[in-house]
Structures are given as C-alpha cells and as structure tokens.
Amino acid sequence: MLVNADFSRRAIVAPDQYVWITSPQSGVERVMLDRLGGEKARATSIVRYVPDSHFPHHQHPGGEEIFVLSGTFSDDDANYPSGWYLRNPPGSSHRPFTDAGAIIFVKLWQMPAGEDRRIRIDTGSSDNWTGPQGQESCMLFASEHEQVRLQRFSPQQSIISAEAGGSELLVLAGEVMLDGSSYQRGSWMRLPAGDALDLASGSRGATLYLKTGRFINTQLEA
Structure with missing residues (x-):
C-alpha cells in the first residue's frame, strides 16, 4: 500500500480530509497520512482508540514515535495523558491500551537501526x-x-x-x-x-x- 509515498512532493492532509479506517484490532481506527507497505509498514498515522481497547503485545523492529493528542494512552509502564511524547527505539516491544479512550499521532519504522534511546517527555x-x-x-x-x-x-x-x-x-x-x-x-x-x-x-x-x-x-x- 502506498499513501503519500513520493517524498519529493508536498503532502498535506487537513482534518476535513481525514478518512478513518478500521484496523485489524477491534476498537482501533486510523487515518493514514503516509504509508509505504502493508500491515507491516513505514507509516505515519493518527490513531483513535475507543475506551477499553488495546493492542496485543507486539514488537517494533523499526521503532515507534507517539504523541498523545487527546485522552490517555497507556503502555506497559505508565499512563500518558494528552501532551506526552513517547519514543520507543528499534527492537522494543509493548502492549498499548486505553481505559478512557485516546487519539495519538504515530510514526512507525522511521528510525535508524542503531538508535537506542527510550524517551518519555511531558510537554x-x-x-x-x-x-x-x-x-x-x-x-x-x-x-x-x-x-x-x-x-x-x-x-x-x-x-x-x-x-x-x-x-x-x-x-x-x-x-x-x-x-x-x-x-x-x-x-x-x-x-x-x-x-x-x-x-x-x-x-x-x-x-x-x-x-x-x-x-x-x-x-x-x-
């Protein structure tokens, strides 16, 4: 799957252009902003979790970057309300979930293999x-x-x-x-x-x- 895949050209997605697509996991939808690949992809997305939803434990071989836009996003180690920035390096794994619901900005497979810093920042x-x-x-x-x-x-x-x-x-x-x-x-x-x-x-x-x-x-x- 290719979405805004030509990096030599401008790509813009305004809120009135959002297309929410159901993910393989129940209760989780996403807007694909750019994407190169299938379910395993180099991807930038806005992801919406309904209350009491989760993803099974999984790995991120290419790393994952998250900014919490609204609600509270939870991970194996803590709860992260709106405004938190999370950066999980290549090879990391987790079980994301939410009790109250959350919307997050997510970037996958966009880190060099040697990156090893795990970051949590309350903006x-x-x-x-x-x-x-x-x-x-x-x-x-x-x-x-x-x-x-x-x-x-x-x-x-x-x-x-x-x-x-x-x-x-x-x-x-x-x-x-x-x-x-x-x-x-x-x-x-x-x-x-x-x-x-x-x-x-x-x-x-x-x-x-x-x-x-x-x-x-x-x-x-x-």
Missing part, C-alpha cells in the same frame, strides 16, 4: 520549554538524522529556515498559512527541502509538532 510541563514568549520550543529528540520538537510561534512568523532540509508538521493549535491557504488544528504536512520557505503562522499564532531533517522512506512490503 505540558513548563520545565521542558525554553525560549522567549512567542518562540518557545520543547525539544523532543535530536540526532544527525533529524530534529523533533514542539514549537510555539507568534502570529505571522516564518516557520522553516532555508537550512532545515525536509520538514513535517502537525498543527496542534492555531493555524499555519501556506500559499495563501489556512491550515487549522489537526492539519498534517510533509514538505521536501526548499518547499516550505513561505510557511508561516496565521493571525492567531500556532503550536506545532515539527520534524526537520532527512526522512527515511524505505518501503517494507507491498
């Missing part, structure tokens, strides 16, 4: 944010391969620099403007290097999940 804590008002940043992960952070932008502020390389973002609050169009909360974009220089926050500012770097686009299976 709701002011201790994890740095920078002046209107330019605050919460760093989530950094390597030679990529940088991942939450970023707050004041109104009508440029978002991507010329040195950023490829960029991916999810609008968490406010809006962003690109080519004269407004993209509200829940909008996802993946932009190749040099294609985001006109990207700016809107009149209400914006809070973004923002990833920049060289993205892995290996297809795992048809």
Whole structure:
C-alpha cells in the first residue's frame, strides 16, 4: 500500500480530509497520512482508540514515535495523558491500551537501526520549554538524522529556515498559512527541502509538532 509515498512532493492532509479506517484490532481506527507497505509498514498515522481497547503485545523492529493528542494512552509502564511524547527505539516491544479512550499521532519504522534511546517527555510541563514568549520550543529528540520538537510561534512568523532540509508538521493549535491557504488544528504536512520557505503562522499564532531533517522512506512490503 502506498499513501503519500513520493517524498519529493508536498503532502498535506487537513482534518476535513481525514478518512478513518478500521484496523485489524477491534476498537482501533486510523487515518493514514503516509504509508509505504502493508500491515507491516513505514507509516505515519493518527490513531483513535475507543475506551477499553488495546493492542496485543507486539514488537517494533523499526521503532515507534507517539504523541498523545487527546485522552490517555497507556503502555506497559505508565499512563500518558494528552501532551506526552513517547519514543520507543528499534527492537522494543509493548502492549498499548486505553481505559478512557485516546487519539495519538504515530510514526512507525522511521528510525535508524542503531538508535537506542527510550524517551518519555511531558510537554505540558513548563520545565521542558525554553525560549522567549512567542518562540518557545520543547525539544523532543535530536540526532544527525533529524530534529523533533514542539514549537510555539507568534502570529505571522516564518516557520522553516532555508537550512532545515525536509520538514513535517502537525498543527496542534492555531493555524499555519501556506500559499495563501489556512491550515487549522489537526492539519498534517510533509514538505521536501526548499518547499516550505513561505510557511508561516496565521493571525492567531500556532503550536506545532515539527520534524526537520532527512526522512527515511524505505518501503517494507507491498
């Protein structure tokens, strides 16, 4: 399966374009933002768990990155309310579940084999944010391969620099403007290097999940 699989082209999914697809596990649905492969895939998705749903214990050979958008997502070790960032390295395993229900942003099979850091960050804590008002940043992960952070932008502020390389973002609050169009909360974009220089926050500012770097686009299976 191929969804937004050409990484040399712009890919945008706005909330009114969401298509919820039932997963193999009862009570779990997903919006496929990009995908290269079948059920085992390099994938970026928004996943919705109904209350009292779960996945069986399973492994993540290519790693897994999670940002909790709403509700409470639970794992083998703890409960993670809205705003938590989780990064499980290649070779990790877990049994995800939720009691109250949850919506999460998920990225699978997008880490180099040598990555070994397990990360848990509460972005709701002011201790994890740095920078002046209107330019605050919460760093989530950094390597030679990529940088991942939450970023707050004041109104009508440029978002991507010329040195950023490829960029991916999810609008968490406010809006962003690109080519004269407004993209509200829940909008996802993946932009190749040099294609985001006109990207700016809107009149209400914006809070973004923002990833920049060289993205892995290996297809795992048809």
